Amino acid sequence: MGCSPRVIFQNIPDPLIKSVSDYVSSxxxxxxxxxxxxxxxxxxxxxDSAEMLERRIGRPVKVVATAVRDLxxxxxxxxxxxxxxxxxxxxxxNPEVDVVxxxxxxxxxxxxxxxKALRLGxxxxxxNKALLADHGTEIFExxxxxxxxxxxxxxxxxxxxxxxxxxxxxAANRILSISAILNGTCNFIMTAMTxxxxxxxxxxxxxxxxxxxxxxxxxxxxxxxxxxKLAVLVQIAFNQTVGTDxxxxxxxxxxxxxxxxxxxxxxxxxxxxxxxxxxxxGLELRVSPTLVPKGSQLAEISDSxxxxxxxxxAVGDTLFAGRGAGMMPTASAMVSDLIGISIxxxxxxxxxxxxxxxxxxxxxxxxxxEHKTRAYxxxxxxxxxxxxxxxxxxLGDNGISIASVxxxxxxxxxxxxxxxxxxxxxxxxxxxxxxxxxxEQIRKTCELRGEPIILEVDGRTGQxx
Amino acid sequence: MGCSPRVIFQNIPDPLIKSVSDYVSSxxxxxxxxxxxxxxxxxxxxxDSAEMLERRIGRPVKVVATAVRDLxxxxxxxxxxxxxxxxxxxxxxNPEVDVVxxxxxxxxxxxxxxxKALRLGxxxxxxNKALLADHGTEIFExxxxxxxxxxxxxxxxxxxxxxxxxxxxxAANRILSISAILNGTCNFIMTAMTxxxxxxxxxxxxxxxxxxxxxxxxxxxxxxxxxxKLAVLVQIAFNQTVGTDxxxxxxxxxxxxxxxxxxxxxxxxxxxxxxxxxxxxGLELRVSPTLVPKGSQLAEISDSxxxxxxxxxAVGDTLFAGRGAGMMPTASAMVSDLIGISIxxxxxxxxxxxxxxxxxxxxxxxxxxEHKTRAYxxxxxxxxxxxxxxxxxxLGDNGISIASVxxxxxxxxxxxxxxxxxxxxxxxxxxxxxxxxxxEQIRKTCELRGEPIILEVDGRTGQxx
Numbered sequence: 054m055g056c057s058p059r060v061i062f063q064n065i066p067d068p069l070i071k072s073v074s075d076y077v078s079s080x081x082x083x084x085x086x087x088x089x090x091x092x093x094x095x096x097x098x099x100x101d102s103a104e105m106l107e108r109r110i111g112r113p114v115k116v117v118a119t120a121v122r123d124l125x126x127x128x129x130x131x132x133x134x135x136x137x138x139x140x141x142x143x144x145x146x147n148p149e150v151d152v153v154x155x156x157x158x159x160x161x162x163x164x165x166x167x168x169k170a171l172r173l174g175x176x177x178x179x180x181n182k183a184l185l186a187d188h189g190t191e192i193f194e195x196x197x198x199x200x201x202x203x204x205x206x207x208x209x210x211x212x213x214x215x216x217x218x219x220x221x222x223x224a225a226n227r228i229l230s231i232s233a234i235l236n237g238t239c240n241f242i243m244t245a246m247t248x249x250x251x252x253x254x255x256x257x258x259x260x261x262x263x264x265x266x267x268x269x270x271x272x273x274x275x276x277x278x279x280x281x282k283l284a285v286l287v288q289i290a291f292n293q294t295v296g297t298d299x300x301x302x303x304x305x306x307x308x309x310x311x312x313x314x315x316x317x318x319x320x321x322x323x324x325x326x327x328x329x330x331x332x333x334x335g336l337e338l339r340v341s342p343t344l345v346p347k348g349s350q351l352a353e354i355s356d357s358x359x360x361x362x363x364x365x366x367a368v369g370d371t372l373f374a375g376r377g378a379g380m381m382p383t384a385s386a387m388v389s390d391l392i393g394i395s396i397x398x399x400x401x402x403x404x405x406x407x408x409x410x411x412x413x414x415x416x417x418x419x420x421x422x423e424h425k426t427r428a429y430x431x432x433x434x435x436x437x438x439x440x441x442x443x444x445x446x447x448l449g450d451n452g453i454s455i456a457s458v459x460x461x462x463x464x465x466x467x468x469x470x471x472x473x474x475x476x477x478x479x480x481x482x483x484x485x486x487x488x489x490x491x492x493e494q495i496r497k498t499c500e501l502r503g504e505p506i507i508l509e510v511d512g513r514t515g516q517x518x
Numbered sequence: 519m520g521c522s523p524r525v526i527f528q529n530i531p532d533p534l535i536k537s538v539s540d541y542v543s544s545x546x547x548x549x550x551x552x553x554x555x556x557x558x559x560x561x562x563x564x565x566d567s568a569e570m571l572e573r574r575i576g577r578p579v580k581v582v583a584t585a586v587r588d589l590x591x592x593x594x595x596x597x598x599x600x601x602x603x604x605x606x607x608x609x610x611x612n613p614e615v616d617v618v619x620x621x622x623x624x625x626x627x628x629x630x631x632x633x634k635a636l637r638l639g640x641x642x643x644x645x646n647k648a649l650l651a652d653h654g655t656e657i658f659e660x661x662x663x664x665x666x667x668x669x670x671x672x673x674x675x676x677x678x679x680x681x682x683x684x685x686x687x688x689a690a691n692r693i694l695s696i697s698a699i700l701n702g703t704c705n706f707i708m709t710a711m712t713x714x715x716x717x718x719x720x721x722x723x724x725x726x727x728x729x730x731x732x733x734x735x736x737x738x739x740x741x742x743x744x745x746x747k748l749a750v751l752v753q754i755a756f757n758q759t760v761g762t763d764x765x766x767x768x769x770x771x772x773x774x775x776x777x778x779x780x781x782x783x784x785x786x787x788x789x790x791x792x793x794x795x796x797x798x799x800g801l802e803l804r805v806s807p808t809l810v811p812k813g814s815q816l817a818e819i820s821d822s823x824x825x826x827x828x829x830x831x832a833v834g835d836t837l838f839a840g841r842g843a844g845m846m847p848t849a850s851a852m853v854s855d856l857i858g859i860s861i862x863x864x865x866x867x868x869x870x871x872x873x874x875x876x877x878x879x880x881x882x883x884x885x886x887x888e889h890k891t892r893a894y895x896x897x898x899x900x901x902x903x904x905x906x907x908x909x910x911x912x913l914g915d916n917g918i919s920i921a922s923v924x925x926x927x928x929x930x931x932x933x934x935x936x937x938x939x940x941x942x943x944x945x946x947x948x949x950x951x952x953x954x955x956x957x958e959q960i961r962k963t964c965e966l967r968g969e970p971i972i973l974e975v976d977g978r979t980g981q982x983x
Contacts, residue, residue, distance in 0.1 A: 214682075222671065222683070226850055368846065388690035389687050404861075
């Protein structure tokens with residue numbers, strides 16, 4: 054057998070750990086991969102808050118080297134003497150660099166560079182949720198081998214210190230559920246759809262014009278980004294590794310203005326919610342447009358804000374809200390990780406070592422059909438006697454009971470054809486499987502215009518919140 | 519000069535620090551002073567979550583000794599073999615005790631015992647905000663001398679990990695402002711007054727019956743408890759020591775149902791708000807019933823819930839909400855401190871050493887007259903021509919401009935006397951001094967029924983938040 058890298062790299066002394074005992078005054082060296090918006094935000098905070106950081110950490114922080122794509126681009130806030138290179142390896146191998154900020158995004162080369170950084174004895178700070186969600190096992194295996202920390206406060210709801218809250222502040226709790234608004238683009242679009250009554254496509258265009266949505270917004274609006282973040286939260290809150298593809302998800306891209314309007318009539322707003330719920334049988338995980346009762350905390354989270362509601366067995370309900378992304382919130386979260394690694398490296402190494410373990414949690418995931426939820430159903434049915442009774446019968450046969458119904462009078466008829474009216478049914482709690490079976494039966498046996506719409510509803514009947 | 523206790527106690531080895539390097543499996547010993555509601559909650563979490571705690575910390579946690587008033591009282595969850603004594607010193611001097619939980623409350627003997635515990639080389643966990651607010655300097659001086667940590671996550675908004683958020687999660691920010699609902703009793707009372715339109719006295723009686731208010735609720739309803747908590751937050755967020763008596767404060771005990779109703783008409787709810795605002799000239803600190811725009815996050819914090827809104831220069835607005843008090847939220851916060859001390863003792867010692875320093879922050883406090891705020895003013899004026907114009911004139915003379923006005927038609931008159939009507943004026947931003955001078959002038963020169971009412975208004979005109 055050859056020489057294992059594990060043995061080689063484990064023995065590199067960690068300058069941060071030594072420093073905590075000795076309070077040496079040599080600076081903490083930072084290397085940054087990528088000087089886009091986030092990377093520049095980091096450089097700016099490190100420059101603006103140098104004094105405060107030195108006071109908190111007990112040592113100055115020094116940006117040693119940064120890797121960029123274009124050497125000629127103008128960079129504000131970058132202090133003189135910083136190595137600027139197009140070769141990331143120059144940053145990683147720099148002996149003065151103690152902590153590497155990965156601010157490139159995407160899977161490769163970010164993943165390879167993080168693995169290399171760890172093996173070279175560097176701690177890593179990243180905001181890369183896609184990478185963590187789908188390659189966490191590999192990255193944290195490398196962190197364990199190298200005895201280094203990988204910190205990622207910025208990966209989920211950047212401006213909200215939710216990772217730290219789950220790791221420390223709520224650590225004495227068994228987490229019972231998490232409900233979260235984690236994608237600022239979606240929340241911006243849905244806030245505008247709700248406020249202005251506009252269609253999804255129109256609002257998306259406006260959001261793109263204002264810079265709140267990417268030119269290709271697919272990953273945001275189809276729920277993938279939210280699922281990445283939920284996977285990261287689930288790892289910390291439930292010690293459970295889940296791939297993004299194990300999370301049932303629907304985006305907002307097919308949401309209709311009509312449903313936002315009807316939800317409003319019923320006293321709800323629609324949010325793209327990430328939900329994780331612990332039940333004795335296992336974990337329920339999903340990302341879906343969900344009706345949230347007006348006046349509840351999550352309903353009031355507007356525009357590009359994010360929020361995470363955490364229910365703990367001891368603490369009850371808690372809510373954390375703030376900006377989810379953007380240059381300074383993300384950078385501030387990354388710098389808070391730098392502070393954490395600097396003053397408590399052992400704790401951060403230890404916390405990293407517990408994450409994405411192959412021997413980690415073994416809570417089964419509950420299949421989508423067994424998810425329990427209340428639902429909002431919308432059908433376009435012919436305006437004929439007996440229709441509501443028939444639909445209600447099918448729902449009842451499948452064990453689904455009805456909490457409330459809206460059916461308005463039909464619009465003025467055109468010609469002799471039969472008018473179709475929207476029928477909205479709010480159900481009590483039932484399994485998604487029962488809902489699916491009932492909808493199939495209705496689809497097969499009823500004359501409907503278009504597809505029936507089904508949306509999840511947050512909260513128990515009579516106990517909104 | 520005699521032998522300084524500093525020299526003696528500094529040399530006691532800290533068993534926790536040794537353990538982090540060696541991951542020894544000897545248990546972390548906990549001593550508890552007081553087995554009231556909170557103390558019992560701690561014992562319960564330590565028993566229920568023993569396995570989880572050992573996994574997080576890497577060592578088991580063992581309750582070694584507890585001091586109580588009455589040895590014969592029945593205690594649930596207390597494991598066999600725990601020393602139960604009426605002499606707190608027996609807990610403090612027990613060599614197996616590493617961390618002392620102070621769960622007695624009040625100033626003495628809690629203060630003396632905490633000082634003794636530190637000098638005996640123990641770390642301390644406390645929820646005692648009154649003690650910290652008014653004796654923090656002495657306690658943290660002792661912590662510095664003994665090189666031990668004093669942790670107090672439970673002292674402010676128990677269920678919300680706000681201390682940890684300010685210390686670590688938002689550490690890369692300069693904090694610009696804090697607005698917080700910190701007293702569950704007051705919020706419970708005001709929620710009921712708002713919902714039911716009842717008078718303060720009636721709701722207080724109901725709250726006492728339900729256990730949401732103490733038999734003597736003075737410290738809660740007069741704003742003292744909120745001021746204690748604000749003093750603690752200010753220490754961490756602004757590195758500034760302030761005594762409770764330096765915080766301008768008004769309670770809810772003289773709040774009238776009429777003002778809650780008029781505020782509602784104007785689109786606001788009234789909350790007892792603790793505010794700290796950083797301005798170039800210094801810090802504005804106050805506790806007062808404040809109009810908060812409906813639909814804003816703080817307005818939606820109901821019943822006994824607490825919330826803290828923190829504005830950071832990088833992160834923007836963040837909100838943290840949860841249960842403020844109660845057995846399990848408080849106990850869970852104290853146990854999270856135990857976890858923190860156990861896995862990151864150096865960081866906690868270092869953080870404690872930075873607090874309540876005589877050489878700490880030197881930001882001046884801004885005198886009440888120089889506070890800048892919007893105001894809600896209510897006058898009962900005779901229903902005669904020219905009254906509004908006259909009042910508006912006086913306000914204008916004092917540099918106060920009017921944002922909006924409500925004056926309803928008078929109720930049916932009784933007899934021949936002049937009817938009095940309520941005139942409500944919402945002002946734009948002005949100094950409290952200008953308001954005070956204007957009100958004095960109005961009081962002297964106008965025929966008013968009763969005293970004019972003045973309440974603060976949160977948020978800028980046209981930018982409710």
